[in-house]
Amino acid sequence: MRSGLRRFVRENSLGLGFGAIFLAALVGQAIAGWHQFNADQVADNLGRIGFGRYLTSADFAVDVAENWQSEYLQFLLYIAGTVWLLQKGSPESKTLDQGGLESDEDQKVGRYAQPGSPAWARAGGLRTLTFSWSLTLVMGTIFLLSWLTQSIGGRAAYDENQLQQLQDPISWGSYLLNADFWSRTLQNWQSEFLAVGSMAVLSIYLRQRGSPESKPVGASHDSTGVEG
Amino acid sequence: MLELYPDRNSPGRSPGNAGGPVGYASRVLSPRAFRLVIALLAVTGCAVGCAAPGSSAAQQAAVAFTRAVTAKDGARACAVLAPGTRSELEQSEGKKCSEAVLSLGLHPAGAPGRTRVFGTAAQVKFTSDTMFLGRFRSGWRVVAAGCKPVPGHPYDCLLQGG
Numbered sequence: 001m002r003s004g005l006r007r008f009v010r011e012n013s014l015g016l017g018f019g020a021i022f023l024a025a026l027v028g029q030a031i032a033g034w035h036q037f038n039a040d041q042v043a044d045n046l047g048r049i050g051f052g053r054y055l056t057s058a059d060f061a062v063d064v065a066e067n068w069q070s071e072y073l074q075f076l077l078y079i080a081g082t083v084w085l086l087q088k089g090s091p092e093s094k095t096l097d098q099g100g101l102e103s104d105e106d107q108k109v110g111r112y113a114q115p116g117s118p119a120w121a122r123a124g125g126l127r128t129l130t131f132s133w134s135l136t137l138v139m140g141t142i143f144l145l146s147w148l149t150q151s152i153g154g155r156a157a158y159d160e161n162q163l164q165q166l167q168d169p170i171s172w173g174s175y176l177l178n179a180d181f182w183s184r185t186l187q188n189w190q191s192e193f194l195a196v197g198s199m200a201v202l203s204i205y206l207r208q209r210g211s212p213e214s215k216p217v218g219a220s221h222d223s224t225g226v227e228g
Numbered sequence: 229m230l231e232l233y234p235d236r237n238s239p240g241r242s243p244g245n246a247g248g249p250v251g252y253a254s255r256v257l258s259p260r261a262f263r264l265v266i267a268l269l270a271v272t273g274c275a276v277g278c279a280a281p282g283s284s285a286a287q288q289a290a291v292a293f294t295r296a297v298t299a300k301d302g303a304r305a306c307a308v309l310a311p312g313t314r315s316e317l318e319q320s321e322g323k324k325c326s327e328a329v330l331s332l333g334l335h336p337a338g339a340p341g342r343t344r345v346f347g348t349a350a351q352v353k354f355t356s357d358t359m360f361l362g363r364f365r366s367g368w369r370v371v372a373a374g375c376k377p378v379p380g381h382p383y384d385c386l387l388q389g390g
């Protein structure tokens with residue numbers, strides 16, 4: 001039993017590790033955000049709220065959602081973009097002759113599926129088409145849902161502030177055109193795009209031994225699509 | 229009240245007979261999934277701005293304030309004021325709150341109309357006034373009253389906190 005658990009942890013350490021630090025960071029964000037919110041309330045001679053109420057507030061919702069939508073957009077664009085976009089020398093890129101969706105044989109679908117291939121890779125038709133794009137579809141769906149959540153929570157937080165400033169609230173439609181929505185959106189997007197671009201370029205010349213995100217230490221700067 | 233899944237047996241009221249996106253969704257989704265989608269959209273789409281749980285409590289506080297002022301009951305009016313508004317009033321007028329609040333020239337607000345609540349802030353529109361309220365541990369309190377809109381700017385209020 002103990003060896004089974006140890007094996008499970010070892011074989012899933014990447015997912016478990018990032019899951020754990022995600023939860024820790026989310027809890028930390030909630031606590032810090034709650035204190036910040038109440039500090040702002042007191043500064044405006046307004047009432048403080050409890051931690052439970054803060055967790056269900058628009059302020060917390062928008063702060064979480066605006067980060068989630070940009071992360072999933074980053075992965076959506078990265079996953080889909082690297083189908084066609086190439087970067088010579090980067091391990092983040094396919095080799096220069098592999099641009100595009102590639103052949104059925106390379107992708108092991110249909111009659112080229114192997115004994116361990118997922119059923120929908122072998123099935124053909126709509127199922128194989130859907131499965132072939134499933135990662136992009138799910139990332140895109142999560143991005144859209146979290147962006148929608150950001151817009152709804154952001155509008156509520158914005159209008160709470162409007163009322164505190166003795167101004168009329170605005171509609172959700174108006175909020176989608178408002179600087180607050182686009183400022184939140186674009187400040188997150190620019191950092192995500194910078195991170196992906198930096199990784200694609202820095203990994204041409206820099207190495208991390210043992211990481212699949214890096215080329216082997218001794219690989220040439222020109223070698224493309226090679227993992228460590 | 230949002231009807232999540234109309235009675236199937238009611239002629240003409242089955243969601244399968246409904247047109248548009250709702251009807252289509254009701255035909256392709258299982259009943260449980262359809263209810264879940266509608267509930268999710270109702271919660272996220274309504275958020276805090278619709279008839280939120282605090283809206284009637286905020287409106288009641290605003291009505292209590294205007295009734296107290298109309299009845300010349302300064303003490304009762306001050307009991308509904310936010311602490312910051314109360315102390316700002318006393319400082320600026322140089323009198324006790326119960327006297328100062330009646331000397332501002334606040335007119336009867338009229339019948340309450342639309343109430344908007346977002347988080348800890350609320351706005352109650354009356355036929356002749358607009359009030360802004362904040363939620364405190366002790367409940368909703370009036371932050372500003374006797375407010376008139378100024379296009380492109382915050383409302384101009386006879387009574388407001390610092």
